[in-house]
Amino acid sequence: MILFNLSRLFLAVALSLGAAAAWADYHVNIPVGPTETSRMIYGFHMYAIWVCVGIGVVVFGVMFYSIINHRKSKNPVPASFHENTKLEIIWTVIPVLILISLAIPATKALIKIEDTSGSDMTIKVTGYQWKWHYEYPEEGIKFFSSLDEESNRARQMNSGMDPEKVPNYLLNVDHPLVVPINKKIRFMITAADVLHAWWVPAFGWKKDAIPGYITAAWATIEKPGLYRGQCAELCGRDHGYMPIVVKAVTQEEYDAWVAQWKQSRGAAEAEGSWGMDQAMNMGKSAYNTHCASCHKADGSGIQGTFPALADSPVATGDVDQMLAVVLEGKGMMPAFGQDENISDESLAAVITYVRNAFGNESGDLVKPEAIAELR
Amino acid sequence: MATVADTHDAHHEHGPAKGWLRWITTTNHKDIGTLYLVFAMLMFLVGGAMALIIRVELYQPGLQWVDPHFFNQMTTLHALIMVFGAVMPAFAGFANWMIPPMIGAPDMALPRMNNWSFWLLPFAGALLSSTLFMDGGAVAAGWTLYPPLVLQMGNSLPFTIFSVHLLGMSSIMAAINIIVTIFNLRAPGITMMKMPMFCWAWLITAFLLILVMPVLAGAVTMLLTDKYFDTSFFNPAGGGDPVLFQHLFWFFGHPEVYIIILPAFGIVSQVIPTFSRKPLFGKNSMVYATAVIGFLSFIVWSHHQFTVGMPVPAELYFMYATMLIAVPTGVKVFNWLATMWKGALTFETPMLHALGFLVLFVLAGFTGIMMSQAPADLYYHDNYFIVAHFHYALVGGGVFGIFAGFFYWLPKWTGVKYDERLGKFHFWLSFLGFNILFMPQHFLGLAGMPRRIPDYAVQFTEFNQMSTVGAFIFGFTQLLLVYIAYKAIKGEGEKAGDEVWEGAKHHGLEWNLPSPMPYHHSFEKVNISKAIEWE
Numbered sequence: 001m002i003l004f005n006l007s008r009l010f011l012a013v014a015l016s017l018g019a020a021a022a023w024a025d026y027h028v029n030i031p032v033g034p035t036e037t038s039r040m041i042y043g044f045h046m047y048a049i050w051v052c053v054g055i056g057v058v059v060f061g062v063m064f065y066s067i068i069n070h071r072k073s074k075n076p077v078p079a080s081f082h083e084n085t086k087l088e089i090i091w092t093v094i095p096v097l098i099l100i101s102l103a104i105p106a107t108k109a110l111i112k113i114e115d116t117s118g119s120d121m122t123i124k125v126t127g128y129q130w131k132w133h134y135e136y137p138e139e140g141i142k143f144f145s146s147l148d149e150e151s152n153r154a155r156q157m158n159s160g161m162d163p164e165k166v167p168n169y170l171l172n173v174d175h176p177l178v179v180p181i182n183k184k185i186r187f188m189i190t191a192a193d194v195l196h197a198w199w200v201p202a203f204g205w206k207k208d209a210i211p212g213y214i215t216a217a218w219a220t221i222e223k224p225g226l227y228r229g230q231c232a233e234l235c236g237r238d239h240g241y242m243p244i245v246v247k248a249v250t251q252e253e254y255d256a257w258v259a260q261w262k263q264s265r266g267a268a269e270a271e272g273s274w275g276m277d278q279a280m281n282m283g284k285s286a287y288n289t290h291c292a293s294c295h296k297a298d299g300s301g302i303q304g305t306f307p308a309l310a311d312s313p314v315a316t317g318d319v320d321q322m323l324a325v326v327l328e329g330k331g332m333m334p335a336f337g338q339d340e341n342i343s344d345e346s347l348a349a350v351i352t353y354v355r356n357a358f359g360n361e362s363g364d365l366v367k368p369e370a371i372a373e374l375r
Numbered sequence: 376m377a378t379v380a381d382t383h384d385a386h387h388e389h390g391p392a393k394g395w396l397r398w399i400t401t402t403n404h405k406d407i408g409t410l411y412l413v414f415a416m417l418m419f420l421v422g423g424a425m426a427l428i429i430r431v432e433l434y435q436p437g438l439q440w441v442d443p444h445f446f447n448q449m450t451t452l453h454a455l456i457m458v459f460g461a462v463m464p465a466f467a468g469f470a471n472w473m474i475p476p477m478i479g480a481p482d483m484a485l486p487r488m489n490n491w492s493f494w495l496l497p498f499a500g501a502l503l504s505s506t507l508f509m510d511g512g513a514v515a516a517g518w519t520l521y522p523p524l525v526l527q528m529g530n531s532l533p534f535t536i537f538s539v540h541l542l543g544m545s546s547i548m549a550a551i552n553i554i555v556t557i558f559n560l561r562a563p564g565i566t567m568m569k570m571p572m573f574c575w576a577w578l579i580t581a582f583l584l585i586l587v588m589p590v591l592a593g594a595v596t597m598l599l600t601d602k603y604f605d606t607s608f609f610n611p612a613g614g615g616d617p618v619l620f621q622h623l624f625w626f627f628g629h630p631e632v633y634i635i636i637l638p639a640f641g642i643v644s645q646v647i648p649t650f651s652r653k654p655l656f657g658k659n660s661m662v663y664a665t666a667v668i669g670f671l672s673f674i675v676w677s678h679h680q681f682t683v684g685m686p687v688p689a690e691l692y693f694m695y696a697t698m699l700i701a702v703p704t705g706v707k708v709f710n711w712l713a714t715m716w717k718g719a720l721t722f723e724t725p726m727l728h729a730l731g732f733l734v735l736f737v738l739a740g741f742t743g744i745m746m747s748q749a750p751a752d753l754y755y756h757d758n759y760f761i762v763a764h765f766h767y768a769l770v771g772g773g774v775f776g777i778f779a780g781f782f783y784w785l786p787k788w789t790g791v792k793y794d795e796r797l798g799k800f801h802f803w804l805s806f807l808g809f810n811i812l813f814m815p816q817h818f819l820g821l822a823g824m825p826r827r828i829p830d831y832a833v834q835f836t837e838f839n840q841m842s843t844v845g846a847f848i849f850g851f852t853q854l855l856l857v858y859i860a861y862k863a864i865k866g867e868g869e870k871a872g873d874e875v876w877e878g879a880k881h882h883g884l885e886w887n888l889p890s891p892m893p894y895h896h897s898f899e900k901v902n903i904s905k906a907i908e909w910e
Binding site: 159205 | 612653720754
């Protein structure tokens with residue numbers, strides 16, 4: 001892994017030398033996405049670029065003309081002018097006019113982009129360190145979405161895995177956000193701990209997720225597909241590992257997905273019994289979603305910042321003390337008990353898991369009812 | 376008719392004090408200028424080493440060298456050290472060395488405070504760097520120190536904040552000194568409008584400093600009380616507001632950008648006329664444009680926050696106000712071009728750096744215009760396009776301005792010509808390295824790479840590799856700068872005349888003094904006729 005990848009380097013050098021043929025494969029510009037907003041933003045971007053290119057040709061043209069023709073060897077006697085009011089007025093007024101030509105369409109577009117009224121459906125997006133939580137208030141659906149297992153393994157320090165071989169490395173999640181096409185979707189965005197920002201480049205915009213605020217944005221996606229993005233606001237250690245995947249599907253497929261989600265959820269609730277195997281399975285997945293980014297997947301923690309759980313006094317000692325830490329938080333650890341998006345089952349499972357994994361062998365099985373009572 | 380200091384020195388034979396205590400106790404503006412520049416150079420190398428750690432990790436996808444938490448500490452400290460430790464002290468060094476001779480003053484107006492404002496810096500710098508070795512590491516929340524994230528930091532937070540306070544105090548004192556010097560110690564005949572552009576640029580910068588540093592100090596103090604005294608300025612659970620911090624920070628942070636760039640404008644406005652052998656075009660409008668830029672810098676701060684969910688009218692206002700900055704900035708660029716027009720140009724190292732500044736800063740201006748469009752900024756915000764933009768402004772503008780000033784005045788300080796061949800070599804390597812380093816970052820941003828991530832999706836690999844290669848070229852080239860400075864300080868090189876650059880006497884009073892300038896008061900009484908000759 002540490003060895004330099006020579007073919008990549010060769011390509012990089014070729015690119016830097018302007019080998020035009022190689023450019024086609026690489027994204028060098030804003031994507032034109034499947035939404036009107038994206039097309040508007042792309043339009044502004046290109047308009048501004050061409051304006052700048054125009055000004056650049058004039059400014060650098062004059063500059064290099066002077067450099068070539070007014071050098072001392074060619075023009076030994078310099079002129080002595082140092083003022084020209086008319087000229088100065090001209091080069092003040094022309095930029096103002098150019099700016100007005102940019103400002104008028106930008107104003108119209110901004111007003112449109114910020115208008116979330118008349119939406120067909122709402123999705124609530126909550127940023128967590130370091131995963132996203134999605135909620136469909138009308139459907140009663142809610143779930144966490146975090147970095148998929150394979151990227152997660154590959155991204156560990158010196159994992160020995162080649163990121164090139166991991167499909168959509170760092171841009172894949174366990175549970176994508178599923179939405180229908182051709183519906184005006186209103187996103188209500190907030191955060192549970194620190195600032196995050198929800199950004200799917202194909203939609204054009206990004207919006208900050210701020211604790212205590214709900215920011216709004218919208219998108220009408222015109223083409224089915226998978227649209228990928230990342231958190232864009234520094235949110236701590238795993239800021240780079242907070243991908244977003246939006247799966248846009250037809251209305252029928254969406255309806256089917258909703259029905260299936262409700263059915264599987266109902267089945268899980270009907271099962272009723274709470275056994276060690278189930279708790280350990282569920283606990284492992286919840287641990288990887290909520291805990292592994294700080295305490296590491298193998299429970300070894302990060303020295304000086306996040307304590308190890310393997311053989312730790314909390315994870316192997318008094319169970320009530322551990323329940324208190326997980327539910328009420330401690331230091332940098334959030335109070336998971338106050339997070340209504342995390343179910344009693346998840347919490348019971350994750351505590352059970354930590355107490356019986358990584359070589360911890362307490363044998364304790366924590367029940368969801370115990371969590372409900374403490375909450 | 377009076378005298379410049381060569382006759383003055385004849386009846387005061389004493390030079391600098393002997394021994395290292397000279398540097399601790401000095402109140403001499405030239406010594407303090409040197410101290411500032413040496414400190415800035417050290418910090419530039421430290422901050423640069425951090426940037427190289429960042430670039431090494433980003434050479435390829437996957438984590439190879441550093442933990443993400445340490446990576447975040449590097450991005451935070453790199454920025455804080457470069458802004459407060461390298462660029463601002465370097466400009467303060469130029470101000471100390473050059474403002475008194477340029478306005479015909481004997482020294483800075485408040486020499487003892489001058490000593491103090493410098494000596495705060497090494498302590499602040501050491502304190503800031505020491506947080507790296509604390510439990511849990513340095514602050515890892517970006518130089519913007521946004522809460523709530525910054526409140527998750529451990530014991531390094533109060534130390535970082537104390538160090539920011541010290542750095543702010545130092546800047547404010549330096550600013551007060553510059554304002555008082557310029558207002559009170561100008562030689563007769565040097566009216567405000569006859570004052571050189573470098574002094575004007577620093578005067579306006581000094582006012583910006585005095586107005587914004589206390590705001591930063593207040594904001595970070597509120598962080599401190601939020602963390603340790605249970606206040607809730609920024610905690611929504613207690614009725615506070617995380618966005619309030621952003622407004623306070625950027626009310627400081629945006630003018631701060633101009634604090635870094637205006638003195639560079641000033642330097643370039645001295646260098647270009649000298650090597651064009653023409654007076655600065657539109658001197659008066661240059662002064663007004665600089666003042667307007669200074670004013671506008673105060674009323675555009677929220678363009679750093681187009682994505683926080685501000686009301687649309689507020690977004691529109693900040694968009695329009697931001698776009699306006701292009702007008703006075705354009706005036707300055709056009710005036711520099713007009714200064715070169717029909718001149719007799721030569722391309723010694725300072726001029727090369729001034730032209731490098733011009734090219735890179737204009738490119739930064741273009742991306743700035745693009746970002747001022749709020750709808751497009753919803754895309755650019757917090758991605759690598761922004762990283763590229765502000766490095767073109769702050770390194771391409773600020774640091775190349777520093778390089779220009781350094782080579783321009785170095786012979787005046789040391790009395791010898793630096794090695795011109797090495798100087799040009801340093802310029803071309805820096806310019807090339809800089810562009811290989813930061814140009815690809817524009818494309819990374821447009822393709823969708825967020826900033827401040829230690830690891831990235833594989834489609835960003837090639838441009839990151841180019842960028843890292845450029846970083847090493849740019850970084851190691853600066854060791855050449857150290858060597859050039861070392862040689863010049865040792866006195867190796869051709870003896871420099873008073874004027875140093877052909878016809879320079881027409882472009883500033885400092886070129887009427889001997890090289891090196893006399894250690895004590897350069898002027899006893901100023902030669903008024905010489906002072907205004909270059910008008």
